[in-house]
Amino acid sequence: MERIAIYGKGGVGKSVVATNLSARFAQLGRKVLHVGCDPKHDSAVRLTNGEGNILTVLEVLADDPNPTSTDGILHEGRLGIHCCEAGGPEPGLGCGGRGVARTLEFLDEMNVIGSGGYEVVMFDVLGDVVCGGFAAPLRQGFAEKVFIVISEEPMALFAANNISKAIHVYHPNGVVLGGFVASLKSPDADRSVLDRFAAALSTRVLAFIPRDPLITCAERARKTVVEYAPDSASSKAFAALADEIASIDPASVPLPTPLGDEAFF
Amino acid sequence: MERIAIYGKGGVGKSVVATNLSARFAQLGRKVLHVGCDPKHDSAVRLTNGEGNILTVLEVLADDPNPTSTDGILHEGRLGIHCCEAGGPEPGLGCGGRGVARTLEFLDEMNVIGSGGYEVVMFDVLGDVVCGGFAAPLRQGFAEKVFIVISEEPMALFAANNISKAIHVYHPNGVVLGGFVASLKSPDADRSVLDRFAAALSTRVLAFIPRDPLITCAERARKTVVEYAPDSASSKAFAALADEIASIDPASVPLPTPLGDEAFF
Ligand SMILES: Nc1ncnc2c1ncn2[C@@H]1O[C@H](COP(=O)(O)OP(=O)(O)O)[C@@H](O)[C@H]1O
Ligand SMILES: Nc1ncnc2c1ncn2[C@@H]1O[C@H](COP(=O)(O)OP(=O)(O)O)[C@@H](O)[C@H]1O
Ligand code: SF4
Numbered sequence: 329m330e331r332i333a334i335y336g337k338g339g340v341g342k343s344v345v346a347t348n349l350s351a352r353f354a355q356l357g358r359k360v361l362h363v364g365c366d367p368k369h370d371s372a373v374r375l376t377n378g379e380g381n382i383l384t385v386l387e388v389l390a391d392d393p394n395p396t397s398t399d400g401i402l403h404e405g406r407l408g409i410h411c412c413e414a415g416g417p418e419p420g421l422g423c424g425g426r427g428v429a430r431t432l433e434f435l436d437e438m439n440v441i442g443s444g445g446y447e448v449v450m451f452d453v454l455g456d457v458v459c460g461g462f463a464a465p466l467r468q469g470f471a472e473k474v475f476i477v478i479s480e481e482p483m484a485l486f487a488a489n490n491i492s493k494a495i496h497v498y499h500p501n502g503v504v505l506g507g508f509v510a511s512l513k514s515p516d517a518d519r520s521v522l523d524r525f526a527a528a529l530s531t532r533v534l535a536f537i538p539r540d541p542l543i544t545c546a547e548r549a550r551k552t553v554v555e556y557a558p559d560s561a562s563s564k565a566f567a568a569l570a571d572e573i574a575s576i577d578p579a580s581v582p583l584p585t586p587l588g589d590e591a592f593f
Numbered sequence: 594m595e596r597i598a599i600y601g602k603g604g605v606g607k608s609v610v611a612t613n614l615s616a617r618f619a620q621l622g623r624k625v626l627h628v629g630c631d632p633k634h635d636s637a638v639r640l641t642n643g644e645g646n647i648l649t650v651l652e653v654l655a656d657d658p659n660p661t662s663t664d665g666i667l668h669e670g671r672l673g674i675h676c677c678e679a680g681g682p683e684p685g686l687g688c689g690g691r692g693v694a695r696t697l698e699f700l701d702e703m704n705v706i707g708s709g710g711y712e713v714v715m716f717d718v719l720g721d722v723v724c725g726g727f728a729a730p731l732r733q734g735f736a737e738k739v740f741i742v743i744s745e746e747p748m749a750l751f752a753a754n755n756i757s758k759a760i761h762v763y764h765p766n767g768v769v770l771g772g773f774v775a776s777l778k779s780p781d782a783d784r785s786v787l788d789r790f791a792a793a794l795s796t797r798v799l800a801f802i803p804r805d806p807l808i809t810c811a812e813r814a815r816k817t818v819v820e821y822a823p824d825s826a827s828s829k830a831f832a833a834l835a836d837e838i839a840s841i842d843p844a845s846v847p848l849p850t851p852l853g854d855e856a857f858f
């Protein structure tokens with residue numbers, strides 16, 4: 329079973345990467361569970377059958393705190409993908425990661441991952457602050473291979489450095505940093521800066537996802553780009569990335585070597 | 594006493610705004626307390642006398658959990674400004690806002706705000722997730738006037754919307770949303786989009802801080818731009834903003850009207 333977590337700064341491009349990877353694995357015939365773990369709750373919806381905004385786990389549990397089935401929580405989306413969206417509490421009220429923590433608790437209670445027959449489990453997780461619920465996917469039995477989405481913006485690199493520090497904390501659970509996925513904000517961004525940053529952290533950039541207008545078109549058509557435009561540059565990059573991810577042996581991945589904070593000021 | 598909090602998405606430009614406002618108020622003769630509340634801990638250092646990286650409150654308390662004075666925690670910086678930097682726990686270990694929570698606890702215990710004779714208290718706070726320690730400056734006795742730094746980027750607006758929701762939660766403490774401060778990432782960003790966004794939330798953009806290369810020069814010279822280049826476009830914008838902030842009567846500020854999350858997808 330591939331147990332993947334996509335982390336990164338808010339807005340850097342995690343959900344585009346995570347939903348396209350889930351769709352790609354499903355196209356290859358894998359049974360996929362996709363879990364949205366960002367209070368922005370707009371990940372799983374990109375894989376659903378025009379349901380629009382699916383209810384988050386926090387919303388469902390507000391009405392029924394002790395559900396006895398996965399109905400209303402797990403949704404079957406396109407390509408046979410099973411999805412759920414954690415949700416987040418209202419800002420200012422309780423832990424921002426509470427939706428993620430409660431969702432993973434529920435998946436554990438219902439033994440969804442253990443008994444669901446999934447071949448790929450994909451967590452799409454906000455990584456601005458790696459604490460509370462946002463660190464929950466790194467605990468035992470959830471994510472194994474973490475991939476951090478970066479861009480050329482300094483704040484995206486600072487967040488990647490912080491997430492790499494968290495990898496150390498959860499390493500005893502078998503969590504590894506599989507690598508970075510670069511999602512460039514500008515077509516003329518300097519890729520060598522990102523390669524050097526990855527090397528400094530003892531990892532590498534596995535893929536550069538080009539800025540692709542077809543991703544915006546796909547979004548409007550409520551599809552992932554690998555479904556909407558399979559021959560596009562970005563779809564080919566996602567297909568290659570999926571193969572790369574599957575070929576990573578966690579046992580041979582070194583620990584990352586995050587930089588001191590001063591490196592960013 | 595002006596009790597101000599500068600909130601906004603990570604990297605949007607809060608510390609540039611907050612340190613320049615603190616420096617401007619000090620230039621006008623006010624006694625200022627400047628509190629850095631971002632785990633990135635790079636705010637107060639911009640106002641210090643070349644001390645380089647000042648110790649964060651969390652670091653000091655790690656050695657001495659029950660200090661009996663403000664030594665080592667409050668620093669006198671340039672222009673007579675008193676500053677401290679909250680710090681943050683290591684990612685993956687404990688609440689991301691723990692440094693902020695512990696710092697405000699300390700300020701309370703030592704009655705720093707009540708007895709320090711300050712005329713301006715400035716909190717520079719990370720606003721990606723408004724929870725735990727990051728919401729602490731909105732509690733009784735800390736911030737009164739909140740200003741949210743926005744840019745033309747959608748994620749900065751989504752964060753501003755979330756922070757506006759948190760204003761509702763803490764409104765009973767007398768917290769008000771004074772307005773937005775626009776820090777444009779691109780010189781040809783569409784300002785009218787930001788004015789319309791502010792109007793939709795029942796607030797307004799108080800200032801547009803232009804992208805100014807002198808801000809980068811000032812940073813390298815370890816000064817704020819209002820000290821380094823007082824006649825620059827951005828320095829004039831900060832001076833006008835400081836006057837605008839001082840003229841706001843909290844009792845006459847309406848509650849913001851945040852949009853539903855769907856407005857951002
Ligand atoms: N490679 C890309 N090309 C074009 N648009 C992109 C690309 N990656 C992301 N985007 C757009 O950027 C926005 C943010 O991406 P998203 O994946 O939702 O970020 P996150 O999940 O990290 O918050 C979305 O509107 C998305 O369509
Ligand atoms: N108006 C501006 N013009 C030029 N550079 C800016 C401007 N505002 C912010 N910056 C730069 O952008 C970076 C992030 O700004 P900062 O204030 O540290 O953000 P935050 O505190 O929100 O994380 C800094 O390097 C800063 O010098
Ligand atoms: S643990 Fe993290 S997400 Fe939870 S309250 Fe603290 S800062 Fe917020």
Ligand SMILES: [Mg+2]
Nearest residue numbers: 342343366371
């Ligand atoms: Mg997302």
Ligand SMILES: [Mg+2]
Nearest residue numbers: 607608631636
């Ligand atoms: Mg800052």
